[in-house]
Amino acid sequence: MDITREPWEAAEPVIGWLLDADPALRWQVMRDILDAPDAEWLAERGKVETEGWGARLFALQDADGRWDGGAFAPAGFTQQDWQAEGQPWTPTCWTLAQLREFGLAPTCACARRTVRLIGENARWEHDGQPYWEGEVEECINGRTVAAGAYFGVDVDPIVERLLGERQPDGGWNCERTNGSRVSSFDTTISVLEGLIEHERATGGSDRTREARRTAEEYLLRRDLFRRLSTGEPANPDYLASIHPDRWRYNVLRALDYFRDASNLYGTAPDTRLGPAISYLMSRRLPDGRWPLDKILRGRVWFAVDDGEGEPSRWITLRALRILKWWRRRSEESQTPQSAARA
Structure with a gap:
């Protein structure tokens, strides 16, 4: 099977199922799969702050801007808790990653407030480092750069550190x-x-x-x-x-x-x-x-x-947009001469 020529119409039966979802997922279907006009998917994206999963996460936010009382682990979470429950995904760094995946508009009021409060109050458990200055592990700092850059924080010093740690x-x-x-x-x-x-x-x-x-x-x-x-x-x-x-x-x-x-x-x-x-x-x-x-x-x-x-709607969305990209970019890269030879 020629992957680059897979009929895009094969995806059509699942589009309605994808759209019958939370705004966090629906707006990405509109932009990445349906090529909807910017005004339409941007309006849908704006709902992430006030509806569905995004609103639920903000309702769970601590008053000081963190989630579950910690940066990497919940407040009071012990090694015994870790062994019994597994790694917890409720603290600040994981919740920010989820909000970024949801596509929360980085300039919205909730995002601006969260970035400011985290900068004032969140510290890494490793050695009390201010949140937006990063930690010592490259995997944590990679995620911190992703969240910081997305939400408009200056994370250049963390980037410089990562460049020296290859x-x-x-x-x-x-x-x-x-x-x-x-x-x-x-x-x-x-x-x-x-x-x-x-x-x-x-x-x-x-x-x-x-x-x-x-x-x-x-x-x-x-x-x-x-x-x-x-x-x-x-x-x-x-x-x-x-x-x-x-x-x-x-x-x-x-x-x-x-x-x-x-x-x-x-x-x-x-x-x-x-x-x-x-x-x-x-x-x-x-x-x-x-x-x-x-x-x-x-x-x-x-x-x-x-x-x-x-x-899974999330897995299906990601798979479909990857295949759409692969087909489109592959076709765009073909010259008339190479297309004629194919």
Whole structure:
């Protein structure tokens, strides 16, 4: 099957199902799948602050701007709690990531208030560092850059730190301070997402683009999921559709990053993404939707999917917009001469 020629009409039966969703998801369907006029999807996006999941998260916010009393972990959460419940996903850093995924308008009143209060009150549990100055782990700092850049915070100092923390093979690993000298899929994708958000906000620099290039090469050389040494999947979960991703790497997340970077700069997809695209296509259900393979263990504010093994609107949205990008950009990159030879 020629993936770039897959009929787009095959997605039409699921569009109504996608639109029958929270505004946080619906506006992205309108923009990314339906190519709705800007005024229409922007009006829908504006509802995230006051309706549905976005409004629910703000109703759960602490008076000081944080969530669940902490930056990375809830107030009073113990190691025993962690072992019994798993990693909690309710504190500030994870809630901000979810609001960014929902597409909360960064200039809305709730966003501006939250950014200010977090700057005044939130401190990282590691050593009391002010929230917007970052922590010590690259994966945490990648997410902090992504959130800060998205919500209009100056996170240049964290970016500078990350640029100096690359591994020799091109990516990042939050175990660097413990002696690691090789990159991690999980950490690398978090930093890449932060850097592309920073470039969107500031224009970036030659240094940030070079750092992204080497990190992208780290993933591309591995077909986004393989061990370089054996060619086998580096981790079974890398092939699973996980939502929300949190800090976990997977092929869908990596493809969505490459889509974002390609669209930002108008560049053609790297042909080495082909195996990952083929794998994504193979996971589509007969009815045109994609399933949710795994929900990460741990405390959440509320569910945004119907459960493991069930068709997922979030996974389906991401898969469809990746395939749409792949087809469009691939076609745009063909010259008349190369098209004639194909």
